Amino acid sequence: xxxxxxxxxxxxxxxxxxxxxxxxxxxxxxxxxxxWVTMDDASRVLAIALMLLAAGTENxxxxxxxxxxxxxxxxxxxxWRPLLNIDFIExxxxxxxxxxxxxxxxxxxxxxxxxAEADQRQIRSDTSAAKPPAxxxxxxxxxxxxxxxxxxxxxxxxxxxxxxxxGAKHAGRARIAEGHTPGEFLAGxxxxxxxxxxxxxxxxxxxxxxSRFLGPSKPFLLPWLPPKKPENATDAIMRRAGRAGxxxxxxxxxxxxxxxxxx
Numbered sequence: 630x631x632x633x634x635x636x637x638x639x640x641x642x643x644x645x646x647x648x649x650x651x652x653x654x655x656x657x658x659x660x661x662x663x664x665w666v667t668m669d670d671a672s673r674v675l676a677i678a679l680m681l682l683a684a685g686t687e688n689x690x691x692x693x694x695x696x697x698x699x700x701x702x703x704x705x706x707x708x709w710r711p712l713l714n715i716d717f718i719e720x721x722x723x724x725x726x727x728x729x730x731x732x733x734x735x736x737x738x739x740x741x742x743x744x745a746e747a748d749q750r751q752i753r754s755d756t757s758a759a760k761p762p763a764x765x766x767x768x769x770x771x772x773x774x775x776x777x778x779x780x781x782x783x784x785x786x787x788x789x790x791x792x793x794x795x796g797a798k799h800a801g802r803a804r805i806a807e808g809h810t811p812g813e814f815l816a817g818x819x820x821x822x823x824x825x826x827x828x829x830x831x832x833x834x835x836x837x838x839x840s841r842f843l844g845p846s847k848p849f850l851l852p853w854l855p856p857k858k859p860e861n862a863t864d865a866i867m868r869r870a871g872r873a874g875x876x877x878x879x880x881x882x883x884x885x886x887x888x889x890x891x892x
Contacts, residue, residue, distance in 0.1 A: 796840030817849030
């Protein structure tokens with residue numbers, strides 16, 4: 630029976646509409662993943678090669694060592710058992726049905742799942758085995774925002790890239806400890822937003838990170854006056870027209886009028 634290799638969670642990491650794309654996305658987090666950190670160089674090369682092949686085979690790669698050696702230009706026939714053991718890949722039949730693992734331990738096949746899902750499965754398994762329930766873990770990302778922080782975020786100009794809101798929260802608390810008030814943060818954010826809009830910086834990487842804005846240099850106290858718009862001809866006429874009743878200044882430039890009379 631023909632066997633095939635399938636990369637776990639492939640749809641989560643590859644986003645494209647057309648099959649057989651000329652390229653794949655290689656996420657930076659691969660460098661810190663279990664696949665990369667625990668594997669040797671041969672398995673790392675094989676993982677990248679399988680990702681490239683999965684893109685052109687709808688994630689159904691023939692489990693044929695000779696074929697993989699030739700198509701991926703490998704020096705030796707690959708051993709994919711280490712990748713099976715860490716759930717980077719799984720073996721399926723031609724109908725997509727999951728087969729038994731080909732790992733050294735010959736452990737029964739399970740569903741393919743991410744490392745985060747594996748942790749959750751382990752917790753549920755421990756609970757079902759009548760072990761004491763695990764202590765509820767509070768995520769480090771759980772917000773404990775002060776009352777003023779939401780208004781500050783809504784007033785602050787948008788930025789391309791990370792605004793470092795967590796750092797801004799800590800910096801704001803430090804400034805409050807120095808005697809500054811949330812009202813100063815909010816007023817400064819509004820002035821800065823108007824400045825960024827006037828200068829065309831809003832939504833770009835040139836907007837300061839919020840953590841720096843509330844940092845020790847205290848940019849939130851600056852006036853952030855938008856630059857004056859250059860005066861055009863219409864503005865000059867309107868300005869002079871407004872002063873016509875208060876001075877003898879002519880509405881139009883006399884040199885222009887003399888030039889017209891000469892013609």
